[in-house]
Amino acid sequence: MNSEEEALYYRLGGSGEIRQIIDDMYNRVLEDPLLKGFFENVDMTKQRQMQTEFIAAALGGPEKYGGLDLAYAHAGRGITSLHLSAFVGHLLAVLEERGVSDNDIHGVVTRINTYANDITGATSSDG
Numbered sequence: 001m002n003s004e005e006e007a008l009y010y011r012l013g014g015s016g017e018i019r020q021i022i023d024d025m026y027n028r029v030l031e032d033p034l035l036k037g038f039f040e041n042v043d044m045t046k047q048r049q050m051q052t053e054f055i056a057a058a059l060g061g062p063e064k065y066g067g068l069d070l071a072y073a074h075a076g077r078g079i080t081s082l083h084l085s086a087f088v089g090h091l092l093a094v095l096e097e098r099g100v101s102d103n104d105i106h107g108v109v110t111r112i113n114t115y116a117n118d119i120t121g122a123t124s125s126d127g
Ligand code: HEM
Pocket: 035, 038, 039, 041, 042, 043, 047, 050, 051, 054, 066, 067, 068, 069, 070, 073, 074, 077, 079, 083, 084, 087, 088, 112, 115, 119
């Protein structure tokens, strides 16, 4: 964590607001024909919780992420960069909708993008 990320976490409104952002994001993801199939057998209550913890911690919040390693959690699911950009697109749309500044949206997306290879499997040949 650095102080700039910590400031970003608080500018977004802290854990309660981040939970709302994640809820809105998954509401969109579950309506997207490209993405919804990935979550068919997933416990979405737990998923929303884990994702909120992860994003809050990644943006410098005091939360501790207690879930699986991201590369392990996403391995073998056939997630490509196309899926990832659609997913991040929903996050972006929610941030815009909630009036987050362009600068802060950029900050969030830049932070999330550092995990892109873990999610799509950097050395995978199937995606
Ligand atoms: C911004 C990028 C992403 C982040 C930060 C992220 C984060 C996470 C986290 C924290 C978990 C929970 C791991 C655990 O259960 O301990 C998870 C699980 C999962 N993610 Fe992602 N994810 C991202 C993108 C995606 C994309 C693009 C897809 C598919 C299109 C996806 C599909 C899944 C699935 C299917 C699970 C497993 C749920 C389960 O079986 O319990 N994720 N992700």
